[in-house]
Amino acid sequence: MTQPNNFGFTEEATMLKDSARKFFADNFPTEKLHHLVADNPDPERSPGFHWEPELWQQMVELGWTAIAVPEECGGLGMPLVAVAGLVEEVGRAAFPCPLLSTFNTCRVLQNCGGAGQPALEEIAAGTAATLAITSVDGSWNPGHCGVTVRDGALYGTASFVQDAGKVKRFLVSANGDSGLALYWVDADAAGLQIQTDGIVDLTRDQATLHFDGVQGEWLTDAGLAALNLAMPAIWTLLAADIAGAAEWQLQTTVEYVSVRQQFDHPLAFFQAVKHPLVNVMVQIDQTRSLLYNAACAIDCEPEKSLQFAHMAKASASETAALASGRSVQCHGGIGFTWECFIHLYFKRQKHSQVLWGDAAWHRARLAEILIGPAAA
């Protein structure tokens, strides 16, 4: 199979991306984000999070959560590159919501055969969900799992669960007798304790899930294959969030250095300031081009999707690091304060940088594909 030249980015995808950008510009300017999430600077504050469930509800009503659900399950079945375009705008707004987590969950549910269909229908109808598949050691290999199935019930711990406080359902991986199983678990299930993590990022929430005899709906015993098949899309969509947020960091910083005067010139007059920001732009563009390529490959060239998605997330993690570092440095003293909005994106990006594997991790996996195993 080969990819279309235009990445499969249709007119419909363009309209969705444009309307998302307008939605956030109209409803959620950065001032509002800062007012909402940055109320308590105390590093010892008790773990918690803020978001706007009403705005999220509007997004659900616009049909955004359904775009990644296949048509036969009541969704819109849009190409992944269109989904990525929407996620880019969520990243640009740094909007706290479980959209990305819900998309990720869709990608796994699609690989669960008929058993995944009711869950996908729930998502198409507006239910938010997230993945609980990471162990306490933070391994990004889906085979490493801290939950076990005993007599049909779940026991153990799932760590680093994204958006856990904003969803109704968890897709949980658990070691069972017949392999890695996947379960569909209600957030209110008996025996499930959701312990919110104290995290740096103010635009997300993350939790540790403790399972003590929790009942869920069994989806599959071929969970490892289902997760591995979904990972390229999960990396690609996070790369899109990073690219969108990085573009905000770039434009905001360019605006500042073009206005702020020192030595009788705007800061950007000096190439020591100008050139690193050009490097940020170049790095963002690499990430964008690579992530559209990966998204298109997942739909149209599956044999290449794994390597292209590793490239996209490796590049995105570098983008997150570079754009964040330069945005603070080029803002100078004000960039080091809580009152300057750029810290919100800095923190979101440092979280995204490591989530689902950092650049070195993805490059190591890519090398295994392109060169072969690391040792003789």
Added chain:
Amino acid sequence: MSESARKDTPEQADFRAYCQQWLAENRPADPPVRLPQSALEIMTNEQLDYLQAWQKAAYDAGLVGCDYPVAVGGGGRTDCQRVANEEMLAARTPFFPNVIGLGMAAPTVFYHAQDALKERLLPRLFSGEDIWCQGFSEPGAGSDLASVQTFAERRGDKWVINGHKVWTSLAHFAEWMIILLRTDRSHKYDGLSYFVVPIRSALGKGVTVRPLIKITGETGFNEVIFEDLEVDDSYRLDELGKGWQVAMTTLLHERGAGELQTPRSGGLKSEATHTISSASLINLAKESQRDGACAAYDPVLRDKMMQMVIREQGLAQNNRRARVQALLDHPMRLPLQYKLLASENAQDIASLALEVAGAGSTLYLNHEGAPDRGQWPMAYMNSYGMTIAAGTSEVQRNILGERVLGMPKSK
């Protein structure tokens, strides 16, 4: 069917079939002499004769200048040069010798010359019968190109040129030069005018071409001295004082960001080509040893090689995205990055290849058994030509920061 072939218009599809058939029947014989890494390092008449014969054959077959109008010697087609280029790449034909003519002089002459001049110059440029060179840089005008001092003084309907141009690739073979001249010393930018100048016929009669030796030891570029060379006013492009604007057309195409697709043939598989890619870098690692084990197992080198792979793929995908309107924020944002990225990427790949080759990287072309016959140190040294010529990487970053990101101008 290739990825781009399935997107062909009917005209492109017919033309592609024609190119494939012609190339299958007319692929040139292997060269009788060792060819350099690119046209800019052509040193001998034997190399030039072989490559000129190939360009002439390709032009006569309609594979060069496809998108230019028939009246100026072109093919009169729409977006077909891209197709010819793809097919020549696939057929691994030799490169064209007249690269400055095709890439820079042709679009400049086409957009800015009088019709009669275009009709006279372009057919022999496309065929490669006339080799072209470019007279822009001077000893005192490098990155600050607009400070050129080579002066053209008006005498009736003639101009008399005096001055000194440098880094003039192919001048030793060139019939013609595109040249940026000062016609008014009182205005920096508006005092410049743009000409085409016949230099071969003037050798020893107002024009002196002297070779400069590059860091690699190769020749290929020159300095050119003008002493009272008289040229006709009909060789001026566009209006007097508009030389800077005309030069922008040249530079835009030189940096791969222009409207017209440059005819490119290339991919002749020889020991001298195809060294600067991440694939050949990985091959080198597989064949190199590091502390008694295969270098391709070294985790640090693997990480660095993957950085190159990713950037190379990113560059290819940028070029793809540059044609998708909906995925662009600014029309020049990707085109203006091309030269910067391609040149720095090639430099970093070559640099890493020296690391991978280890002790072997000390061996040069003159040592039998050097890794990849010593091409990597040569490629690494030549890569600085790419990051300096056609606007240094520093100038490119200024342009990107100012024109695309809208930051204030640097001095």
